[in-house]
Amino acid sequence: xxxxxxxxxxxxxxxxxxxxxxxxxxxxxxxxxxxxxxxxxxxxxxxxxxxxxxxxxxxxxxxxxxxxxxxxxxxxxxxxxxxxxxxxxxxxxxxxxxxxxxxxxxxxxxxxxxxxxxxxxxxxxxxxxxxxxxxxxxxxxxxxxxxxxxxxxxxxxxxxxxxxxxxxxxxxxxxxxxxxxxxxxxxxxxxxxxxxxxxxxxxxxxxxxxxxxxxxxxxxxxxxxxxxxxxxxxxxxxxxxxxxxxxxxxxxxxxxxxxxxxxxxxxxxxxxxxxxxxxxxxxxxxxxxxxxxxxxxxxxxxxxxxxxxxxxxxxxxxxxxxxxx
Ligand SMILES: Cc1cc2nc3c(=O)[nH]c(=O)nc-3n(C[C@H](O)[C@H](O)[C@H](O)COP(=O)(O)O)c2cc1C
Numbered sequence: 001x002x003x004x005x006x007x008x009x010x011x012x013x014x015x016x017x018x019x020x021x022x023x024x025x026x027x028x029x030x031x032x033x034x035x036x037x038x039x040x041x042x043x044x045x046x047x048x049x050x051x052x053x054x055x056x057x058x059x060x061x062x063x064x065x066x067x068x069x070x071x072x073x074x075x076x077x078x079x080x081x082x083x084x085x086x087x088x089x090x091x092x093x094x095x096x097x098x099x100x101x102x103x104x105x106x107x108x109x110x111x112x113x114x115x116x117x118x119x120x121x122x123x124x125x126x127x128x129x130x131x132x133x134x135x136x137x138x139x140x141x142x143x144x145x146x147x148x149x150x151x152x153x154x155x156x157x158x159x160x161x162x163x164x165x166x167x168x169x170x171x172x173x174x175x176x177x178x179x180x181x182x183x184x185x186x187x188x189x190x191x192x193x194x195x196x197x198x199x200x201x202x203x204x205x206x207x208x209x210x211x212x213x214x215x216x217x218x219x220x221x222x223x224x225x226x227x228x229x230x231x232x233x234x235x236x237x238x239x240x241x242x243x244x245x246x247x248x249x250x251x252x253x254x255x256x257x258x259x260x261x262x263x264x265x266x267x268x269x270x271x272x273x274x275x276x277x278x279x280x281x282x283x284x285x286x287x288x289x290x291x292x293x294x295x296x297x298x299x300x301x302x303x304x305x306x307x308x309x310x311x312x313x314x315x316x317x318x319x320x321x322x323x324x325x
Contacts, residue, residue: 008039008041008105020044021314022077024071024311026067026070026073029057030057034048034068035067036049046100047319048064048098062242062295063276065100065251066248067251068100069251069252074122074259078119080111080115080119081118084107084109085107088102088104100244100248121262122259131303145260151256155292157238158235164234167271167297169215171214174276174277175273178273193207199310199316200311203309214269214299218299232299233301237254238293242293254296265302270296
């Protein structure tokens, strides 16, 4: 059965289906896809799905909100590329903490070519955990990525060689703390290394060719015992506070950066242990010395094409929405 959601405002049924399917292609921690959508007569509500929180890895749902923010930016971009303005209200309810945003497709607009480029990148973006080529990312590209972050009210800083060296040490220690926790390992085992017929979680083919420990990637251009060679491009996306709205904004900034990077031929992967482990995150803040709350660490570079990581079906992520079969 092909699911068809009814039209919303000026978006017809086909367009609603298409923008929702685009939003579902956003990245999420362990590919949990922790989002739900409710289509009302006038807009699309984005809800966090509390059943998909990772209680050990992400006890306060910070990464869950970031992932939903990435889905929100994708939804907005798909609506804009369809020729409508996505009027967006963040965290609109005092009583429903899971309702993260409402997007109302309003007046028709000619799509901006920059937005169309971002929209075209949506199905091509992948998390690439493999080593990258030793080709340097131009400063002009980094400036464009920084601008993309700022457009979504977040901040980006690039780690210099010394900060990358200290981050490598911090990542190793944070991973050790995680990997000696049986509850963490059990949760990781539930969501990663899965067979190819899964609709969520990380299939084993997505991590093939990746080092077991992501801290090694920070050393990839230098070789294990040398200090020569270019420093990999590692950036931090951060926010001024660590509240729900700022996390949601940082998630939107993350996806704007990832889609901009994809459009520029770049690949990206995440270095999350130093942010997931509370003590390591405090140390990371000191290491960066810029006062913002680190939300995401990304490694960016040029890599080889990768297969797609699967998603749930549209009906799995719809909350009591009118559907025509
Ligand atoms: C907030 C956030 C944190 C993530 N952290 C990691 C990580 O530490 N290690 C990793 O390999 N992937 C990480 N990922 C990537 C997800 O595993 C990936 O998005 C998911 O498996 C879907 O695959 P795709 O990005 O290729 O579509 C993270 C994603 C998000 C949104």
